Amino acid sequence: MTEKNYLTDDYRLVSWFTTTDHKRIAILYFATLIVFFFIGGAAATLIRLELATPGPDVVSADTYNRLFTMHGIIMVWFFLIPSIPNTLGNFIVPLMIGARDLAFPRLNLASWYLFVLGGCITLYAIFMGGVDTGWTLYTPFSTLYSNSYVSVAVTGIFIAGFSSILTGLNFIVTIHKLRAPGLTWYRLPLFIWTLYATSVILVLATPVLAITLVLLAMERLFGVGIFDPRIGGDPLLFQHLFWFYSHPAVYIMILPGMGVVNELIACYARKKIFGYKFVAWASLAIAAAGFLVWGHHMFVSGQSLTASLVFSFMSFIVAVPSAIKVFNWTATLHKGTIRFDAPMLYALAFVGLFTIGGLTGLFLACLAFDVYATDTYFVIAHFHYIMVGGMVTAYFGGLHYWWPKITGRMYPEYWARGAAILIFFGFNLTFFPQFILGAEGMPRRYHVYAPEFQVWNVLSSGGASILAVAYLLPMFYLGFSLFFGARAPANPWGATGLEWRTSSPPPRLNFDQQPVVTEDPYDYAHAPEPQHV
Amino acid sequence: MSGIRRPKSRIWRPSTDLVLCWIGLLTLLGLTVTLSYQPLASFNFPVAMTIAAIKAGLVAAIFMELRHRSGVVCAFAAAGFFWLAILLWLGLMDFLTRV
Amino acid sequence: MSDTPDIAEHLATRAQRDDVLELGMWTFLSTEVLLFGGLILSYFVYRHADPQAFLAAGRETRIVIGTINTALLLTSSFCVAAALQAAEQGERHATRALLGIAILLGLSFLGLKGLEYVEEYREYLVPGIDFARTGENAHGIELFFIFYFIATLLHGIHVACGIGVLAVFAALATATRASSRYVAGLRTAALYWHFVDLVWIFLFALIYLPGRNS
Numbered sequence: 001m002t003e004k005n006y007l008t009d010d011y012r013l014v015s016w017f018t019t020t021d022h023k024r025i026a027i028l029y030f031a032t033l034i035v036f037f038f039i040g041g042a043a044a045t046l047i048r049l050e051l052a053t054p055g056p057d058v059v060s061a062d063t064y065n066r067l068f069t070m071h072g073i074i075m076v077w078f079f080l081i082p083s084i085p086n087t088l089g090n091f092i093v094p095l096m097i098g099a100r101d102l103a104f105p106r107l108n109l110a111s112w113y114l115f116v117l118g119g120c121i122t123l124y125a126i127f128m129g130g131v132d133t134g135w136t137l138y139t140p141f142s143t144l145y146s147n148s149y150v151s152v153a154v155t156g157i158f159i160a161g162f163s164s165i166l167t168g169l170n171f172i173v174t175i176h177k178l179r180a181p182g183l184t185w186y187r188l189p190l191f192i193w194t195l196y197a198t199s200v201i202l203v204l205a206t207p208v209l210a211i212t213l214v215l216l217a218m219e220r221l222f223g224v225g226i227f228d229p230r231i232g233g234d235p236l237l238f239q240h241l242f243w244f245y246s247h248p249a250v251y252i253m254i255l256p257g258m259g260v261v262n263e264l265i266a267c268y269a270r271k272k273i274f275g276y277k278f279v280a281w282a283s284l285a286i287a288a289a290g291f292l293v294w295g296h297h298m299f300v301s302g303q304s305l306t307a308s309l310v311f312s313f314m315s316f317i318v319a320v321p322s323a324i325k326v327f328n329w330t331a332t333l334h335k336g337t338i339r340f341d342a343p344m345l346y347a348l349a350f351v352g353l354f355t356i357g358g359l360t361g362l363f364l365a366c367l368a369f370d371v372y373a374t375d376t377y378f379v380i381a382h383f384h385y386i387m388v389g390g391m392v393t394a395y396f397g398g399l400h401y402w403w404p405k406i407t408g409r410m411y412p413e414y415w416a417r418g419a420a421i422l423i424f425f426g427f428n429l430t431f432f433p434q435f436i437l438g439a440e441g442m443p444r445r446y447h448v449y450a451p452e453f454q455v456w457n458v459l460s461s462g463g464a465s466i467l468a469v470a471y472l473l474p475m476f477y478l479g480f481s482l483f484f485g486a487r488a489p490a491n492p493w494g495a496t497g498l499e500w501r502t503s504s505p506p507p508r509l510n511f512d513q514q515p516v517v518t519e520d521p522y523d524y525a526h527a528p529e530p531q532h533v
Numbered sequence: 534m535s536g537i538r539r540p541k542s543r544i545w546r547p548s549t550d551l552v553l554c555w556i557g558l559l560t561l562l563g564l565t566v567t568l569s570y571q572p573l574a575s576f577n578f579p580v581a582m583t584i585a586a587i588k589a590g591l592v593a594a595i596f597m598e599l600r601h602r603s604g605v606v607c608a609f610a611a612a613g614f615f616w617l618a619i620l621l622w623l624g625l626m627d628f629l630t631r632v
Numbered sequence: 633m634s635d636t637p638d639i640a641e642h643l644a645t646r647a648q649r650d651d652v653l654e655l656g657m658w659t660f661l662s663t664e665v666l667l668f669g670g671l672i673l674s675y676f677v678y679r680h681a682d683p684q685a686f687l688a689a690g691r692e693t694r695i696v697i698g699t700i701n702t703a704l705l706l707t708s709s710f711c712v713a714a715a716l717q718a719a720e721q722g723e724r725h726a727t728r729a730l731l732g733i734a735i736l737l738g739l740s741f742l743g744l745k746g747l748e749y750v751e752e753y754r755e756y757l758v759p760g761i762d763f764a765r766t767g768e769n770a771h772g773i774e775l776f777f778i779f780y781f782i783a784t785l786l787h788g789i790h791v792a793c794g795i796g797v798l799a800v801f802a803a804l805a806t807a808t809r810a811s812s813r814y815v816a817g818l819r820t821a822a823l824y825w826h827f828v829d830l831v832w833i834f835l836f837a838l839i840y841l842p843g844r845n846s
Contacts, residue, residue, distance in 0.1 A: 101642035103652045169659045176605065177652045178643075204616045207663040211670035215782070222760030224778045226674070231771040237677050240624045241670050291619050295627065306630035310623070509641070545726040547714035555710035562702050565837065566695070569844040577845060585837040588706075589830050596713040596826045598819075609658040613665030620666070624673045628680055 005408065005505040020105035021508060023406075026091035028112050033079055033087060034475075036119065040074035041468065043067045048430075048464040054451045064447035065132040066148065072135025073153060074126075077160050078119050080387055081249060084256035085202075086115075086167055088398045089195050091406060093171060095499035095506060096189050098180025098515040103173040104166075111166035114159055122156030125149035134445065136246070139227035139238040143219040151217055158213045161206045164252075168202030171195055180498065182517035186280070189497050189521055190273060193280040194259030197287035201248040201255075205291070209245035212238065236301055243294035251290040253387050254354070255283055257394030258325055261347045264397050265329050266522040267495045268344035269336030273522050275328045282321035289318045299370045308367055315365035322358050326351060339530070341493075342416035346397025349424045350390055357385030360435065375445070378438025384431045393423065396474065403478065404488030408505040411485060415477040422470035429463025494530040496523055554595040561588050638813050650816045657820045661827045664790075668831055671783050675838055678775045685772020690842030692757060692773070693780070697748045698840035701741050702832065705791075708737035709829040712798065712822045719815050724806050727818075731802035734825070738795045745788055752777075780839055787835060790828045797821045 006023045009015075016024060046067050050058040059067065090108065094101055102108050125131060131153045133142040142150050175196050179188070215226050216238070225231040227238045266273050273279060295303060295311030329351050338344070360382040364370050373379060397420075403411050433456035442453050449457065491500035502511050519526070565584040569577060594600045599607055643649050679686045715730035749758075756764035759778045801818050 099642065104656060105640070105642060165663050169656060169663070172659050173652055173656045176655055177648060200612075203659055203663050204612065204666055207667035208620065208670045211667050211786075214786075215670070215674070218760070218778075218782060224760035225774070226778055231774055232678070232681060233775065234628075234677060234681070236627065237674060240627065241673065244620055244624065244670075291616065292623060295623065298627075303627040304630040304632065307623075307627035310626060514644075545718055545721070545723040547710075547717055551710060551713050551717065554713075555707065558706045558710075559703060562699065562706065565841065566699055569841040572845045578842065581837040581841045585833050588833045592709060592826050592830050592833070596709050596829075597823055606654065606658060609655060609662060613662030613669075616662075617665050617669040617672070620669050620673055621676065625676055625680070628677050 003503070004507065005503065006508045007408070007505055009508045018109075020101070020109055022090050022094050022102045022105065022108060023506065023510075025108050025112055026087050026089075027406075029082060029086040029090060029115070032112075032116060032119065033083060036074050036078040037471075039123070040071050040079055041471065043071035043074070045464065045468060047071060048461040050447050051449070051457050052461040054449050054454050054457075056448050059447065061447050062132065065134075065445070066126075066130030068445060069131045069134050070126050073122060073131070073157065075387075076135055076249070076253070077157050078115075078122065080253040080391055081164060082115065082167070083253075083391065083395050084260060084398060085171070085195060085198055085252075086111075088260065088395070088402060089171065089198075089256060090167075092402060092499055093174060093192065093195060094178070095405075095502065095510055096192055096497055097175065097178060097183055098498045098511065098517065099174060099178035100509045100511070102170045103178055104170050107166050108170055111163040111170070114163035114166070118156045118158070118160030118163060120156070121159065122153050125152035125156060128152070136242065137213075137216060138242075139216065139219070139235045140229070143216055143227060151220055154213045154217050158210055158217075161210050161213075164202045164206050168199035168206070171199040172203065175199075180515050180517055183498075186277065187517055187519075187521055188280075190262035190276070190279055190283070191256075191259035194255045194262070194283045197283040198252050198255045198259075200284070200287050201252050201290065205245045205248040205252075208241055209249075212241040212245065215241075236298070236303060239298050239301055240294070243297045244291070247294035247297065248287070248290045250383070250386070251286055253391050255286060257350060257354075257391040258283065260394040260398035260401070261329065261350050263495075263497070264343045264347035264401055265332050265351075266524065267401070267493055268339045268341055268347070269333050270339075270524045270527070271332055271336040271522070272520075272524060273328065274331035274334075275324070276521065278324050279328050282324045285321040286318060289314065289321070293318055293365075296365055296370070299367055300374045312365055312367050316362065319358065319362055319365075326355055326358075340417070342411075342413060342420050343397045343401040345417055345420035345424075346393050346400065349420065349427075350393045350397065353385050353389030353393060353424075353427065357382055357389055360385065373438060375443055376438035377434040377442050377444055380444050381431045381434035381438060384434070389427055389431070393427075396420070396423065399474075399478075401493070402499075403481070404492050405499060405504045405506070407482055407485075408488050409481045409485030410488050410492065411481045412477050415473070419470055419473040419477070422466065422473065426463050426466030426468075426470045430460050430467050431463070433457070433460045433463075489531050491528060492531050494528045496521065496527050550595055554591055558588055558591055561591075638811060646812055646816075650812075650819075653816050653820045654823070657823045661823065664827060664831075668783070668786070671779060671786070672834075672838075675779050675783075678772070678779070682769070682772035682775070685769035686776050687843030687846065688769045689773040689776035689780075690840065691844065691846075692755070693840050694748050694751065695840050695844065697744050698836055701744050702836045704737045704741045704744075705829045705832050708734040708741075709826050711737065712825045716815075716818055716822045719805070719818050728802050728805035731798050731805065735795055735798050735802060738791055738798070742788060742791055742795075745784065783835055784839070787828070787831055790831070794821075794825045794828050798825065 006021055016028065019025060046059065050064060128149050130148055131150055132148045133146050133150060137150065137154070175192055218224055219226045219228065225233045227233045227235045229235065262273060262279065292314040293311055295307050296315045299308050360378070364373060364379060364382060400411060400416055437453055437456045440453065442449055488504040490503050498515050498517070501515055561584055565581055568580055573580060593610060599610055639646060639649050643652065711730045711734040715727045715734065718726035718730060752758060753762060756762050757777050758781065759774050763774055763777070765773050798821065801821055804814060
């Protein structure tokens with residue numbers, strides 16, 4: 001206990017707010033994201049409450065518009081996109097590659113401050129009265145008609161975007177230049193590959209969002225008609241620019257989750273990942289192909305049929321690397337020595353839920369079906385299976401897996417398994433009925449609906465309340481473990497990877513000696529036995 | 534102090550590559566402005582863009598020293614332009630094929 | 633300055649530090665390409681929608697100022713490249729002088745650009761503030777000038793930032809011990825400045841050259 005670690009290195013509060021230690025910045029991000037997660041979750045709760053009955057009883061139509069917009073903006077830009085990269089990624093990437101920090105530690109801190117600034121501005125917009133455009137901010141409504149706080153919210157998103165860019169830049173350079181001796185590309189844990197792919201998207205897509213938001217703000221503030229059809233401007237240009245960012249951003253919201261799941265499945269099946277190189281390159285393939293498909297959000301917008309056909313075809317291509325991953329995960333499980341610890345439960349839930357989300361994505365990539373399903377609950381269910389069923393599940397899985405490393409304490413295993421199972425059931429009960437609602441034609445973004453949809457909506461709202469409890473549970477038992485949990489050894493799970501070769505929690509500069517890598521990744525045939533029972 | 538100083542007569546000169554590149558850039562600038570006034574029908578625009586690309590290539594290769602850099606750095610430099618090409622290609626595809 | 637260690641504590645060697653800086657700047661520049669890329673797409677979309685108006689609008693721009701400005705930026709880029717070369721050879725007075733010239737050229741660029749804006753304002757060519765054109769090309773010309781102002785303002789902000797960065801390096805050129813850290817920093821700053829030049833090369837071709845032959 002006498003040895004200093006990154007947490008006990010300096011107790012002053014100011015040392016946290018001026019830290020350049022990637023581990024502390026990860027904690028800062030983590031604390032910030034919890035706040036945003038619960039604000040976004042509160043909006044979702046109100047939405048589900050309103051939809052428990054067909055009539056308008058909890059909120060007005062206008063308030064409802066602001067609620068789902070707030071839910072979308074907060075959850076996309078202020079929770080999902082930074083979730084795994086900025087917390088787990090920030091903490092684990094330098095440890096995994098045997099570096100003492102990210103390549104640009106001060107830039108890393110700056111990115112957190114930008115994020116907080118952007119978040120505060122967006123929250124200001126929301127609490128002043130909110131935004132009613134939907135998170136997609138479509139023109140010309142957002143520029144010419146909406147009377148809500150569009151410009152302020154857009155400023156906040158713009159600033160948070162630069163925080164994303166700095167994070168992506170930092171990861172890319174770190175992964176290229178700061179790897180430990182002997183750690184070649186094909187010896188990297190797959191989590192690193194997925195974060196590299198994520199960073200490519202962050203760096204290349206986010207600036208397009210930035211300029212799009214600048215154009216939107218220009219049109220709104222100065223009345224110049226960039227997207228205004230009255231002077232020949234084209235509202236679809238906004239959608240093209242917006243989705244050039246926002247579709248790849250969907251992959252920002254899933255790739256890191258896939259990365260976490262790679263680590264979990266290999267560790268708890270005690271096996272080498274099946275087809276390592278395929279899984280590694282599949283991440284980059286998803287990132288690259290993700291840039292070629294954005295038009296599938298615009299099949300009914302009036303874009304040309306040729307464009308729709310090309311985008312539809314491209315969208316099918318994305319399914320190939322995604323399927324490679326799913327097949328390789330299941331092949332890894334085959335004949336593995338599987339342990340159903342809490343992180344593994346999350347990982348298995350991820351594989352199933354991601355598969356459902358991914359396959360329904362293929363439905364929506366079909367031109368004919370998409371025309372029918374556009375703006376229905378089918379779409380809502382599809383992307384929640386990816387983002388919540390996929391990303392948030394993986395986030396919780398990774399959080400439990402690395403919890404001993406981050407905090408130096410063990411979490412209570414049985415509570416954690418209970419929460420994982422509860423999340424799985426709550427999630428499916430919430431979102432599976434929405435597939436049926438969508439198939440029956442219930443449109444999204446309305447606060448009232450036809451009475452025949454009520455059964456499925458009540459089920460969905462009931463599931464949401466289970467989900468809310470399940471998400472709150474870890475807050476309590478993880479918080480409890482911070483103070484009363486058993487001390488964690490360096491490598492409680494008997495996992496491979498450099499992050500387990502240093503003490504828990506790690507010292508300020510991560511390793512007492514520069515680690516050298518001589519073996520392949522996921523060498524579980526030679527890994528130490530798990531110490532935790 | 535005066536002992537350390539270099540003799541006044543010696544003036545530092547940049548390498549010939551840089552000077553040639555600079556002269557080349559200014560020449561291309563003159564060329565592109567001149568050509569823009571010539572009646573080349575629909576070729577004016579491609580010519581202007583080609584000259585711009587050559588100028589950009591000169592700046593990248595010589596001023597930005599890419600000719601001395603490894604493949605990784607060149608790939609990083611090309612990545613932005615590659616993705617810009619994707620944006621222009623798929624973005625314009627819609628507008629060019631509307632009926 | 634001389635008290636700060638040559639290499640940050642999380643890095644191992646000078647070579648690693650230089651690589652990290654250079655790769656970081658190139659990554660940043662690739663984001664800049666796409667920042668301007670959104671504008672370039674808008675330009676092509678609207679040029680395709682109304683080609684005649686874009687030729688007419690191109691004729692309204694000040695080709696003389698535009699050409700002089702291009703020459704200024706190209707020359708300033710040359711000066712920065714030479715300044716880096718001088719710094720690598722330990723010629724710190726030459727470095728400072730060349731950076732000084734580059735800064736002056738950059739300031740002249742901004743000055744001329746401001747002059748151009750004033751003239752365009754006088755001719756009612758500023759959409760959103762004072763735009764008064766009629767006739768069949770009016771809408772297309774307005775779209776052109778929206779692109780023109782946003783793109784050149786964004787570029788101008790980049791020039792101003794670049795001048796600030798160059799000023800720091802000019803001030804440090806003779807103030808510190810000659811260090812590999814300074815050279816690495818200057819190399820990174822120079823990349824940024826050349827990139828600003830590179831963006832202008834394309835903006836010049838898109839803005840000033842259309843429609844000159846009719």
